[in-house]
Amino acid sequence: NMMGAEEVPVNMTISSNCDATMRWVRMPGSGYEFHFISSPSLSTANFSFADYVSYVEGIYGNISETTAHTYNQFMDHHIGMITEDMTPYYTTLVDNRVPFFMVGQYPAFFDLFVEIPATGYILEVTSQRLDEEDVPISEWDICQGSNGTPNATAPGSKETAGRGRRFWASGRPGISGAASAARVERGQPARSGPVKGRSARGFFPQLNWRKTTYAAPHPADAEAISITLLGSAHVVQGHPGVWAKRCAKIAWTEFDYAGPAGIPYQFHFVDGYLYPPFPPAMDIISFAQWQEQNRDFEHDKWDEW
Numbered sequence: 001n002m003m004g005a006e007e008v009p010v011n012m013t014i015s016s017n018c019d020a021t022m023r024w025v026r027m028p029g030s031g032y033e034f035h036f037i038s039s040p041s042l043s044t045a046n047f048s049f050a051d052y053v054s055y056v057e058g059i060y061g062n063i064s065e066t067t068a069h070t071y072n073q074f075m076d077h078h079i080g081m082i083t084e085d086m087t088p089y090y091t092t093l094v095d096n097r098v099p100f101f102m103v104g105q106y107p108a109f110f111d112l113f114v115e116i117p118a119t120g121y122i123l124e125v126t127s128q129r130l131d132e133e134d135v136p137i138s139e140w141d142i143c144q145g146s147n148g149t150p151n152a153t154a155p156g157s158k159e160t161a162g163r164g165r166r167f168w169a170s171g172r173p174g175i176s177g178a179a180s181a182a183r184v185e186r187g188q189p190a191r192s193g194p195v196k197g198r199s200a201r202g203f204f205p206q207l208n209w210r211k212t213t214y215a216a217p218h219p220a221d222a223e224a225i226s227i228t229l230l231g232s233a234h235v236v237q238g239h240p241g242v243w244a245k246r247c248a249k250i251a252w253t254e255f256d257y258a259g260p261a262g263i264p265y266q267f268h269f270v271d272g273y274l275y276p277p278f279p280p281a282m283d284i285i286s287f288a289q290w291q292e293q294n295r296d297f298e299h300d301k302w303d304e305w
Helices: 049-060 087-095 180-185 219-230 240-245 284-294
Strands: 006-008 021-026 033-038 078-082 101-105 109-115 122-127 136-139 159-161 208-215 233-235 249-258 264-271
Touching: 087 109, 219 233, 219 249, 219 264
Parallel strands: 078 122, 101 136, 208 264
Antiparallel strands: 006 021, 021 033, 078 208, 101 109, 109 122, 136 159, 233 249, 249 264
16 A cells, blocks of 8 residues: 555465464566565564564664664665655655655665564665655765764765755756666766656556665675675675775675666675664674574574564
8 A cells, every 4th residue: 555566365375283374465567576474383482573573663763763873783674676756655655654764875866764564674765756845855874983973974975855846866867767776886877867757646656676685794794695605796885985984894796687677686785883773782793693593494494584
């Protein structure tokens, strides 16, 4: 109802002695599917998935108030998708009072972040078009000090806001077509040009897959696995300010496969070691260690994680 997906049949058999429930949905146009699974009988006694959701939602607070000061490590667990027109998604979330936040992205895109309900996981939607007036969107600077204060502003960064019926995060006509996002993320110059067409309230344009981002305590190790075992390739990451300010470690890989938008799929591994939560609260390092201690691949044991 909120993102234009349609429910599709679950294409797998669940044994009669299992209490798992599943729902599958397919996104408009691209055919990308989300599979939602609940398996209470597989939950771990000391910290279940329901406990995880309660924990991270407590850290998120009101997600619509998220800033670079309050963005946290667990938000780096997210799926990234892209659309040519953000307007219907934006208006639907606003009309239904669903909390979300938006940030600008170099050089001509902006992102909408919303929690997938009752999962603790974030959906990121990227676009270069929003046909709504006066929508405040700040350029994104995730780097911040451990005391919660932002580091020095990156050269050339600024506050941007929607003005008029067509808005690009850079304040100028941006990149034409979703495929150009791949050029930006690979560090190639963007192709500029007008964005054509007109969105209507309630009509959902194609939502294409783009990337999966993982909160990763050891991004280089994760990148090595992606390259050596999955056949991806290293790609230069598009957040040079993060490295310059030393607030996070990031590694990106890219697969030799393009989806409907013509964008090669990417993995982004992020260790946001200088943004919250901070010990003694559970951070992504202790969370990963806990998962690995409770995982039993050797005996083919499936768990709810």
